[in-house]
Amino acid sequence: MSTKNEHQDSGDALATTPPRPSRRRFLQSAAAAATVGAAPHLRAQTQTPIPAAPPAEVRSPVPGRPVTLTINGRAYTLQLEPRVTLLDALREYAGLMGTKKGCDRGQCGACTVIADGRRINSCLTLAVMHEGENITTVEGLASNGVLSPLQRAFIEHDAFQCGYCTPGQLCSATALLNEFRNGTASTVTADVRSRPPQLSDDEIRERMSGNICRCGAYVNIVAAVRAVHEGGEQNVASGSGSSDNRHNA
Numbered sequence: 001m002s003t004k005n006e007h008q009d010s011g012d013a014l015a016t017t018p019p020r021p022s023r024r025r026f027l028q029s030a031a032a033a034a035t036v037g038a039a040p041h042l043r044a045q046t047q048t049p050i051p052a053a054p055p056a057e058v059r060s061p062v063p064g065r066p067v068t069l070t071i072n073g074r075a076y077t078l079q080l081e082p083r084v085t086l087l088d089a090l091r092e093y094a095g096l097m098g099t100k101k102g103c104d105r106g107q108c109g110a111c112t113v114i115a116d117g118r119r120i121n122s123c124l125t126l127a128v129m130h131e132g133e134n135i136t137t138v139e140g141l142a143s144n145g146v147l148s149p150l151q152r153a154f155i156e157h158d159a160f161q162c163g164y165c166t167p168g169q170l171c172s173a174t175a176l177l178n179e180f181r182n183g184t185a186s187t188v189t190a191d192v193r194s195r196p197p198q199l200s201d202d203e204i205r206e207r208m209s210g211n212i213c214r215c216g217a218y219v220n221i222v223a224a225v226r227a228v229h230e231g232g233e234q235n236v237a238s239g240s241g242s243s244d245n246r247h248n249a
């Protein structure tokens, strides 16, 4: 139990002992000292001109050269650098925006076109490599405004949602039907030495496996391809871009 005298003693002691700086006061003093110490440096920084960055290396562009591509039966002469992909040539130079750029690295199939009857990923190949070939894009599948059987089947079977993958799916499926008709085997064909006996759903799925659909319309895509195949309709896209060899239902 403290007594009045004890309080008085301690009060006296506080009165006689020099006051100790509080923690807050100490921090305030330290901060002020640091600011003062840094000030000359800051002044020096503001007064010293910052050396200008060296000029960026200017690379002379690779000169383009005229490249003639036959797309959907029409000749396009484009001024292309050698490094331009076929996909960019189609979209950015020829103005054919139907072919889509998805991954731009050969993984999604959105950029599939048909070159001389073969389906290829146009993002993985250079345009200059396809001079003299007949290239078919989705714009070349319809004939005089009449959709190809596959295009109609895609609509009838609801084989797309957002539609971004659809141009590639259509080109791929068009070439697929021709490949099967020509007796080309796939990795699920039981005996690759003989013609695949039928275009089963497994065959269609395998042959379309390079075309990704992020909307997941796979079931309906297979149904559309099967319907065209079973309907016996020919979807020949020889790459000529001409509709002469295409039969419409």
Ligand code: FES
Pocket (backbone or CB within 6 Å): 100, 101, 102, 103, 104, 105, 106, 107, 108, 109, 110, 111, 112, 121, 122, 123, 124
């Ligand atoms: S954009 Fe060519 S495969 Fe994806």
Ligand code: FES
Pocket (backbone or CB within 6 Å): 159, 160, 161, 162, 163, 164, 165, 166, 212, 213, 214, 215, 216, 217
């Ligand atoms: S329909 Fe949307 S990605 Fe295939």
